[in-house]
Amino acid sequence: GESVGLHLPTLSVQEGDNSIINCAYSNSASDYFIWYKQESGKGPQFIIDIRSNMDKRQGQRVTVLLNKTVKHLSLQIAATQPGDSAVYFCAENARGSARQLTFGSGTQLTVLP
Amino acid sequence: DSGVTQTPKHLITATGQRVTLRCSPRSGDLSVYWYQQSLDQGLQFLIQYYNGEERAKGNILERFSAQQFPDLHSELNLSSLELGDSALYFCASSVVGGNNGELFFGEGSRLTVL
Numbered sequence: 001g002e003s004v005g006l007h008l009p010t011l012s013v014q015e016g017d018n019s020i021i022n023c024a025y026s027n028s029a030s031d032y033f034i035w036y037k038q039e040s041g042k043g044p045q046f047i048i049d050i051r052s053n054m055d056k057r058q059g060q061r062v063t064v065l066l067n068k069t070v071k072h073l074s075l076q077i078a079a080t081q082p083g084d085s086a087v088y089f090c091a092e093n094a095r096g097s098a099r100q101l102t103f104g105s106g107t108q109l110t111v112l113p
Numbered sequence: 114d115s116g117v118t119q120t121p122k123h124l125i126t127a128t129g130q131r132v133t134l135r136c137s138p139r140s141g142d143l144s145v146y147w148y149q150q151s152l153d154q155g156l157q158f159l160i161q162y163y164n165g166e167e168r169a170k171g172n173i174l175e176r177f178s179a180q181q182f183p184d185l186h187s188e189l190n191l192s193s194l195e196l197g198d199s200a201l202y203f204c205a206s207s208v209v210g211g212n213n214g215e216l217f218f219g220e221g222s223r224l225t226v227l
Contacts, residue, residue, distance in 0.1 A: 034215075041220070042220055042221075043115065043117070043203050043205070043218030043219050043220050043221055044156070044203070044216075044218045045115070045218070046215045046216065046217075049215070089155075089156065091156075100158050100161065100169050100171060101158060101216065102158070103155055103156035103157075104155070105155045106155065
């Protein structure tokens, strides 16, 4: 069936370095993609989104890249900080499916001092 | 603080029992979503309500049911509980007409079935 998956379950980066978290999707009907951050003991928190008519979108210290050809998106975090340590999920939303998000399995980002 | 309130935060019960999880959405949000997060299944969409009416259904078991009340709070009822129902249950709400994906999640209710 259709699925959204993450390439790596864990990622460790040095404080101050840039982080890249990858995600693959397989639903060709997906037209909207979202990254969520989940800190320990908390619910997922919206980070940034991108529509399928875009290749790149930037936020504050974060950038999402979308490659529709290979059905891949990535989240780049600049100057990673200790507070960025969390599990990051990509999620997709297909046209007409309201907000029934399909979440990937998550990547645990650990920022090393 | 997302503005979404879930109770209880923790719940321990036995197999075969029934529990009710409660969610209060952000002020003004008409849509409420329920998600289950388990170690082996990740975040799974269960059900969505909009202004009291069921809007979409996901991987929700027949033993589970939900409703949204006139004051917009929602309850998720889990019955005939099994060990495999142990999980975090999240409620989320969204703004009508807002971003497609911006759901505001509560902090979850951790259910342990012994």
